[in-house]
Amino acid sequence: MWVRVRFARTRYKSHPEEERKVVMDHTTLRGRIVSWYEERKDDSDRSREDFTITRHGDGLMVLRSFCQLYDNGIVRDVVVAVDDTMSPRDASIRVMVDDTTQGTAWYHFTDDSIECEASTDAGRISQRTTRESKLATLGTHALQSDAWLLAKLDFSREPGPQRMDNIPFCSSHHLGATGPHLEILGAGVEYLGDEEVTVGAGTFACHRLRFVETSNDHPPYDVWVSADGYYLFLKGYVGGDWKVNYELVWLEEE
Numbered sequence: 001m002w003v004r005v006r007f008a009r010t011r012y013k014s015h016p017e018e019e020r021k022v023v024m025d026h027t028t029l030r031g032r033i034v035s036w037y038e039e040r041k042d043d044s045d046r047s048r049e050d051f052t053i054t055r056h057g058d059g060l061m062v063l064r065s066f067c068q069l070y071d072n073g074i075v076r077d078v079v080v081a082v083d084d085t086m087s088p089r090d091a092s093i094r095v096m097v098d099d100t101t102q103g104t105a106w107y108h109f110t111d112d113s114i115e116c117e118a119s120t121d122a123g124r125i126s127q128r129t130t131r132e133s134k135l136a137t138l139g140t141h142a143l144q145s146d147a148w149l150l151a152k153l154d155f156s157r158e159p160g161p162q163r164m165d166n167i168p169f170c171s172s173h174h175l176g177a178t179g180p181h182l183e184i185l186g187a188g189v190e191y192l193g194d195e196e197v198t199v200g201a202g203t204f205a206c207h208r209l210r211f212v213e214t215s216n217d218h219p220p221y222d223v224w225v226s227a228d229g230y231y232l233f234l235k236g237y238v239g240g241d242w243k244v245n246y247e248l249v250w251l252e253e254e
Contacts, residue, residue, distance in 0.1 A: 033144065164186060189211055
């Protein structure tokens, strides 16, 4: 189960003897997701993602993910903010490949538009487009962000296919090693029902889903997402030639 850690923050006036405890109206989760190749589970991790999610009193949630793909030399820093309906408000992404900056980008969302300001190996980029879909947050290639992509699907429906079209993504590359900039992609998603799953971080009620028929020809991708309102990435599996497993191995609440 989760490891619950409580921190009391101390602020000072002019002297230490005047210290007072401050209670802040937010909750923070910290976690780690690792992946491994199916045939090399006992060999070594393929990747690691350390993340925090902060939920503020007004319902805003902020994801901060630090992603390392060891085999591919990719390091990604992601910050995404979503409102209480899981709609994105803003984001920033930095991508490093082989210890060299690939690019960095900032995104801003309104109800009707998406803006992107980026600097990549292709130069300085300014993009603006109409926001066609209210269903998806920004695809950043962080695993926890993949789970948030699924948060606005209709889980009250019977298991079966659903569509996610006009999804803003930072890159159509399967590993997110290009850009970052703004691309619009789409995917079919199979809602496979609800179940209970046990991973290294504990046992959770979850929704099970599968990405299929993606516009960038990604291999089939199963994702188990927590049903607690945080939409945590619990575990995943990418088939095809990849054969990669993903798992949330620890989680703590501050």
